[in-house]
Amino acid sequence: MLDTNIVELILNGIGTSPGICIGKAYLVDKEGVNVVRKYFIEKENLQHEIKRFKAAVKKSKDELRLIIKNSNEELRQQSYILETHVVMLKDKMLYGKTIETIEDEGINAEWALKKVVSNLKSMFQNMSDPYLKERAADIVQVSDLVMEKLVGAEAFNIADICKRVILIAYDLSPAKASQIQLEKIKGFVTNRGGRSSHTGIIARTLEIPAVLGLDNATEIIKNDDIIIVDGTTGTVIVHPTEETLIKYEERKIKYEEYKAALARESHLVSETIDGFQLPVMGNIELPEEVVSVIDHGGDGIGLYRTEFQYLNSSVFPSEEELFNKYLEVVEVIAPKPVTIRTLDINGDNAIAHVSNYDEVYPALGLRAIRYCLQNPGVFKTQIRAILRVAAHGDVRILIPMISSYDEVCETKRILNEVADSLDKEGAVFNRDVAVGIMIEVPSAVTMADVLAENVDFFSIGTNDLIQYSLAIDRENSSVAYLYNPLHPAIIRAIKHVADMAHEKGIKVFMCGEMASDPIYMPILLGLGLDELSMNPQSIPAVKSMVRSLNMGETRLFIQDVLKQTSATAIMKLVQDTYGSILYDKIYHE
Amino acid sequence: MSHTLSRDVVIINELGLHARSAAEIAKLAQKANSKVWLIRKKERVDASSIIDILSLGCPKGSKITLEIDEESDINILNKIVGLVKKGFGE
Numbered sequence: 001m002l003d004t005n006i007v008e009l010i011l012n013g014i015g016t017s018p019g020i021c022i023g024k025a026y027l028v029d030k031e032g033v034n035v036v037r038k039y040f041i042e043k044e045n046l047q048h049e050i051k052r053f054k055a056a057v058k059k060s061k062d063e064l065r066l067i068i069k070n071s072n073e074e075l076r077q078q079s080y081i082l083e084t085h086v087v088m089l090k091d092k093m094l095y096g097k098t099i100e101t102i103e104d105e106g107i108n109a110e111w112a113l114k115k116v117v118s119n120l121k122s123m124f125q126n127m128s129d130p131y132l133k134e135r136a137a138d139i140v141q142v143s144d145l146v147m148e149k150l151v152g153a154e155a156f157n158i159a160d161i162c163k164r165v166i167l168i169a170y171d172l173s174p175a176k177a178s179q180i181q182l183e184k185i186k187g188f189v190t191n192r193g194g195r196s197s198h199t200g201i202i203a204r205t206l207e208i209p210a211v212l213g214l215d216n217a218t219e220i221i222k223n224d225d226i227i228i229v230d231g232t233t234g235t236v237i238v239h240p241t242e243e244t245l246i247k248y249e250e251r252k253i254k255y256e257e258y259k260a261a262l263a264r265e266s267h268l269v270s271e272t273i274d275g276f277q278l279p280v281m282g283n284i285e286l287p288e289e290v291v292s293v294i295d296h297g298g299d300g301i302g303l304y305r306t307e308f309q310y311l312n313s314s315v316f317p318s319e320e321e322l323f324n325k326y327l328e329v330v331e332v333i334a335p336k337p338v339t340i341r342t343l344d345i346n347g348d349n350a351i352a353h354v355s356n357y358d359e360v361y362p363a364l365g366l367r368a369i370r371y372c373l374q375n376p377g378v379f380k381t382q383i384r385a386i387l388r389v390a391a392h393g394d395v396r397i398l399i400p401m402i403s404s405y406d407e408v409c410e411t412k413r414i415l416n417e418v419a420d421s422l423d424k425e426g427a428v429f430n431r432d433v434a435v436g437i438m439i440e441v442p443s444a445v446t447m448a449d450v451l452a453e454n455v456d457f458f459s460i461g462t463n464d465l466i467q468y469s470l471a472i473d474r475e476n477s478s479v480a481y482l483y484n485p486l487h488p489a490i491i492r493a494i495k496h497v498a499d500m501a502h503e504k505g506i507k508v509f510m511c512g513e514m515a516s517d518p519i520y521m522p523i524l525l526g527l528g529l530d531e532l533s534m535n536p537q538s539i540p541a542v543k544s545m546v547r548s549l550n551m552g553e554t555r556l557f558i559q560d561v562l563k564q565t566s567a568t569a570i571m572k573l574v575q576d577t578y579g580s581i582l583y584d585k586i587y588h589e
Numbered sequence: 590m591s592h593t594l595s596r597d598v599v600i601i602n603e604l605g606l607h608a609r610s611a612a613e614i615a616k617l618a619q620k621a622n623s624k625v626w627l628i629r630k631k632e633r634v635d636a637s638s639i640i641d642i643l644s645l646g647c648p649k650g651s652k653i654t655l656e657i658d659e660e661s662d663i664n665i666l667n668k669i670v671g672l673v674k675k676g677f678g679e
Contacts, residue, residue, distance in 0.1 A: 080609055084639070087612040090619075093640040120640060132646050135608065139640065314609040 008241050013189070013214035015234030017203035018537060019259075020252040021187040022245065025225045025238075026165035027218060028172070038111040046106065050099050053109035056149035061089050063145065080314060081138070088142045093120060110150050117143040137171065166229055168221050172199045187229040189217050189236055203231070204537060207292075211236050262540035266297030270543045276551035278525065280543050281339070281533040283511060287328040292536040297543060300336035302533020303398070303459070303511040304329060306382065307345050316378055322385035330393035337394040339459070339509075339533070340386050341438070342379070344368045344400040363467065368401030373410055383418045390430035397433055398459055403441040408454050411435075436509075440464035445493045452504035458497060459533075462512025466490055485514040486567040486574075491523065495562070498528040509533060518545035522578045523570075525551055526558030548581050595628075595656035596666060602676035605648035608639070610677045615639040617669050623659035625666065636669070 041049045064086050068079045088094060094116060101112035117139060124136035164186050171192040188203050188210035203210035209231030221227060221238055228237040228248045232255075237244060270280045281302030282293030293301060309317045309325060330338050346367045372379035386397055399411055412435065419431040439445060440461035452458065462485055467473065469489055472482045484490075494510075501508040507530040514520055516534035518541050524532065525546070534542060557577060564570045600606055606614075618625040618636035625636040629651060634641035636655065647653060653673075657666045672678075 084608045084612045087615055087639050091615070091640050092635065092638045123644065127644075127646065132643060135643055138608070314604055314607060316603075 007239060008244060009220065009238040011211075011214050011217065011220065011236040011238065013211040013217070013234050013236065014193075015210075015231045016193075016200035016212050017188070017208060017210040018232040019187075019207065019209035020228065020230050020232070020248055020255055021166060021209045022226070022228045022240075022248060022252065023164065023166045023186045025168045025189075025221045025223060025227050027221070027223050028167055028169045037108070039108050040106050041102070041108055043106065046103055049102050049109055053098060053102065053113070053146075053150065056109070056146050057089050057095060059149045060142075060145040061086055064089075085138065085142050085145075088138065089146070094139065094143065110147060113143055113146060113150070166227055168217055169199075170218050187231070188212070189214060189221070189227070189229060191215055191217050204292075204535065207537060259540070262544050263296075265544055265547070266540035268297075268543070268547065270299065270546045272525065272546060272549050272551040274550050274552050276525070278529070278546050279531045280539050280546065281337075281531060282536040282539060283533050284329070284536070287325055287332075289536060290329050290332045293539070294333065296536045296539040298336075298536060298539050299531075300394075301329065301333060301338040302509060302531060304338055304340045306341060306343060310343060310345065316381070319381045319385050319388075322382060323388050326385055326389040326395075327392060330389050330395060334393040337396060339396045339398050339436070339511075340389075341398040341400055342369070342382055342386075343372055346371050363464075363473075369399050369407055369411060370401060373407065373414075376414060379414060380418050383415060384422060384429075387415075387419060387422060387429040387431060387433060388427060390433045391428045395430070395433055396457070397435045398438060399435070400438045400461070401441060401464075402437040402439075402451070403443045405447060405450050405454070408437065408451060412454070438464075438511075439497050440468065440512075442469050442493070445469075445497055448497045448500035449504065452501050452506050455506065457507045457509060458501050459509040459511050460494060460497060460529075462490070462494075462510060462514035465493065465512070466514075469493060484567040485512075485520065486523075486570040488562075488564060488566065488570065491527070491561060491570065494524075494527050494529075495558075502528060507531065516542060518542055518582055519574060519578070521545045522549060522554045522557055522574060523561060525549060526554035526556075526561065545581070549578075594660060594663060594666065595654050596670050597652060597654050598670050598673045600647050600649055600651050600653060600673060603649055604677075605651065606642055606645065606653075608643065611639045611642040613672060613677060614642060614669055617665055617672070621657065621659075621662040621665045623657065623662060625662060625669070626654075626656040626658075628654040628656060 064082050068082050068086075097116045098109065098113045101107070101116055102109055105112065120139050121136045124132060124139065164184055166187040166189060167185050168189045169191075171190055172188075185208055187208055188199055190199055190212045191214055193199050193212040200210060200212055209229045211229055211231055211234050214236065217236065221236075225238055226240065226245075228235075228240050228244070230236070230248070230251075237248075240248070269277065271277045279299040280297075281300045282289070282296065282298035283303040283305070284290060284293060284301055285305045285308050290301065304326075306322075309322065326338075326340060344367065346362070346365070366374065372382075383397075386395065389395055397415075399408075402408060402411075415435065419429070422429045423431070434456040436457035436459055437444070437451060437455050438461045439448065439458050441464070444451060445465070448458070466483055466485060466487070470482060470484075470487060472479050498508045508528070509531040510524065510529050511533040513534075515524065515529075515532040516538035521542065532542065561570055561573060564573060602610065604610060614627070615637055621637070627634050627636040627642055627645065629645050629647055632645060634645055636642065645653075655666055655669055655673075657663065
C-alpha cells in the first residue's frame, strides 16, 4: 500500500510574519464541519431534531453576545460585524430554511444546515459585487458557529487548545481571532488573507511566523501533521523529511540567535561609526503595535497609517473615536514623535466596500489627498482629531499622494480653517504641528524644490514611487520582476528629493519598504536621508547595520553608485562593498 | 389580504443597504404582524431577512419600494421609511 503521507510537500504562500516554526498542525475550522454526516430522522422525532437545532442557534447567539460584551478595545470596532451575525443567526433564509429542510426531507439538523448554507454560499458567490461576494463568508462563519454546537463541544474550540500548535485555518473570523489564547500558537497558516489581513497584523505584532493566502492549506494539511512554517520566505512544508527537519532546525536556531543578538542591541542609539545619527522609527497600523515599536528600539512612529478605522467600519469614524485612537499612540510613545498620515484610500469605497463606479486604474484614481480634498467633511474630522491630539505629544501630519503645489496650498488652507474653528470653540489643541508630504508621485519629485518651500518635511514612500516611476504594477506577476528599488532612476529621484529638501532646509524621511532592508543602508545614508521608518520587526536589523557603517564612506560610495547604469550593477556594487558586514551578522544564511 | 400599502424611498446613506443597515431593517420588519416587502427593480424580497435584503445589492442612490400586506403594520412601515430617509443615522 502506498502511503502518501510520507511524501514531503512544499506549499508557497505569502510570508506575512517572519521567522520559522516547526510543530503539529491544528485545524481550527472546516475539519469538524466537513465531516458532517447525513442521516434520516423518524417522523415522530423531527420536532426534537428541530428543537436541537434551535438550541444550537440560541447557544451561538449567547456566545456571540458574550464575545461582544467582552470585546477589548482593539476588537470593539469589529463588534458591528458580530451584531450583524446575531441578526443573521435568526434570518429566515438560514434559520427558517434549515428548519424547513429538516421537516421536508426528514434529515438531521447538521445536514440540513450544511445544505442550506451551501445554497446561500453559491448565491452570494455568483454576485458581481465584491462586497456582497464577501458576505458569503459571514454566512459561513455564522453557520460554523451553529455547526460547532450541533456537532458537540468536542468538535473544536480555539479557546481550549492546550498544546502549542500551528494554527491552520481557512480564514480567521474576528470572533475566532478574539478567542485565541495567543501564547498557545506557534504559527499561523491560512487559505485566505495577505499582508494586511487581520491575521497578518496579529502575527506580526506577536512575532509569530505566518504564511497566509495558501488557497488550499486546509485541504492538504491534516490535524497533527508535522509542518514547518517559514514566514520569511512564505514556505510551508508538510511531512518534512528528516533531512529537511534538521536543516530547518538549524535555520531556526540561527535565526533566533541572530534576532536575540539584534534585540540586545536594539536600544542602542542608531548612530554611525563616525557619529551621524539616523533615527529609526516604526510604521504602525493599530495602536497596539506601538508596544512592538518600543520593544524593538524604535525612535518614534514615522508612519501611522490611519485607514484601519475606516476599513473595519460601516460608517465614517467620529472625531472622538479618531482622537481616542490617536491619543493611545501618542501617550504610549511620548515624548517620541508620532507621524500621522491622513487617510490614504478612497474612503467611500472603504466604508461602503463598494465603488460607485469601477476605476480602471485605482492606483491612479480618486484616493488619498485627492479624495480628502473632494470630501472636506471627512478630511476635517480627521484633521480636528489630529490637531487636538497634538496638544498631548509630539505629533506630525503627513499628507499622502501629493502631486501638485495646489494640493499643498488647499490642504494648508483646510488645516488653518480647522485650527481657527477649534480656536473659536476653545478646544484644547496645537496648531503648530509639523506638516509634511509623502513623496511618492513622480511629479512631486520634479517639483520637490517648490514643495520644500511650503512644507516642514518630506517622507519618501518608495513602494508607490517605484510603481509610478517605473510604470510597474507589482500585483501583475508578469512585470513584478521589474520592480526594483535599486533602479538608477529611483536612486536619482531620491537624491534629487534629498538635495532639494536640504537646500531648502527641511528634513527628508523614508517610510517605504526600501527603508526596512539593511542592505540598502549604505545607499540611504549616502543619499542623505535624515530618518527612516519601517515595520517594527525590521528596526533592530536596520539599527545594527547603521551602527556598522561610516557615514563619510557612504557619501563617497554613493558617487560610485550614481555612475552605475543598471539595478544589477548597483546591487553588485553594494554586495561587494558592504555584503560582508551583513553576512557576518547571518542576515542571509 | 387587504389592499397593499407601499412607499417609495431613495437610499441616501453612503454605504447603501449593506450588512448593518440591512440588519436594522430586518430587525424592524421581524416585528410586523404580516409580511413587509422590499422591492427594487421588480425584484421583491422579504424585508425581515437580512440575507434577502443583501441579495438585492442596493448602493447609495437606489430607489426602493417598501410594501406591507396588512394595514396594522403601517407604523413599522413608517419606521423603516424614516430610518432609510435619515440614512440610518450614519
